[in-house]
Amino acid sequence: MSLATREAFNGFRRSPVLSVLSIMTIAFSLYAFGLFGLVALNIRAALAQVEDRVEIRAFVADGTTAEATSTAAGDIGAFPEVQSVTFVTSEEALERARKDLGEFSDVFEAGILPASLDVQLKPGFRDPATVKAVADRLKTYDFADDVRYGEEWVQKLYRIRNIATLAGIVLGLAFAGVAVIIIGSTIRMAVLARAREIAIMRLVGATDGFIRSPFLIDGAVKGTLGGVLALALTWVSFSLITRFVITAQFFDVRLVIAGVAAGAVLGFIGSALSVSRHLRNV
Template sequence: MNLAVREAFRAFNRAPMLSALSVTTIAFSLFAFGLFGLVAVNMRAALDQVEERVEIRGFVAAGTAPEATSAAVGDIAAFPEVGSVRLVTEVQALERARRELGEFQDVFEAGILPASIEVRLREGYRDPETVRTIARRFEAYDFIDDIRYGEEWVEKLYNMRNIATAVGITLGLIFAGVAVIIIGSTIRMAVLARSREIHIMRLVGATDGFIRAPFLIEGFLKGLLGGLLALALTYVTYTFVGQYLVQATYFEPALAVFGVLAGALIGLLGSAVSVGRHLRRV
């Protein structure tokens, strides 16, 4: 086996307690970051769900020729912002009202509800500005009596999403920063514990690159193990929350792999910084 890899594993064997401690510390700092990530992922999923319901509904004046409405539906469907367009006839509107408001079904009579064109927007075009623009284009049709799109509601939702994104990025950066600092310090302890070895290596003429290699491997492995442990912990938490509190969404596999690799990368970088600083001093 390559000497650098052998030395890295030797470091684990020689100080199992210290190694376990650093892996656990890394795991817990990544776990905190992971929990925050889970909250962010779930908030986003919830907002996405709500946002999907952003809808512009144009009511068609009574007596409009079906050809005119069909042509309008075709036109609107061609807008790049538009995801789907649906024509709801008077009959369909009545059926839906009766279905949704069962106890009042006798109140609804034929002809009371107008036909409508319902437009849902594509993802990324659900901001208030786009919604307003589409609504205005919609209004340009003569046979459209009225437009409803919950203007205030869309505005509030949009603000909420902006706040959630800003808070998410800020907290995420803070958590990630704390994780980097904690992981850096743990690895620095490992470097200090082996300062005699580093000193001897330098004395007998080992190159800096050679001295660094086992530490980088060690840091990478610790980060990787810490990342896996953090992933396991977040999964346990997710299962627990799902069972006793609310149904939540877990990380997608790609995101989970990315998180573990990020842990390994942080371990690698933390090692590089710690060893580099140590090598500059001795």
């Protein structure tokens, strides 16, 4: 084992209380970040589900031949924004309306609802401007009697989405900033606790790079352990919320790995900043 690695682990052995406190501090700041991430993730997932329902319905005019409708459907299906086009017959429309309206299902009679082409857009093309543009193009077709897509609803959805994204970025950066500051301060304590050792290392001719390396390993290890602990806390919170409050979605494996890696990176950066500051000042 290299001296730097040994020294890093000796740091844990020599001041276990400080080390545990450091790990806990890192864990709790990442836990706060994790909870926020979980909320952001679920809001995003909920919005994505709603977004999936954005569709344009082009009602087929009476007297339009099946062939003309089919040609138009193929034509529309080739639009770059369009994910799928579904032909809904008058009967299917009635069936759907009955299902949606439950106890009022008997108010409709056969033939009252027109057939339609239901156009679903690809993700990324569901913003109000694109939806409107596609709807306008559909209106130019002869078969289209009327084209509807819930303009106000789409606009509201996008406003909420934009606010959620902006709030996510701002709060996320704030949480990350706080985490970096807390982790940096925590590691600074570890650096100060070993100031004597650092002074002796410098005195006997150790290079700054050499002095720094055990602290960088120390920071990365504490960051990783803090990240794992934060993950466990987030998981427990998630389980409780899912069980007692609302069914939610947890981070996928990639995000879990990224979260723990972020702990390691934050620990590493916090250490690097603290040690460099200390070395500059002594």
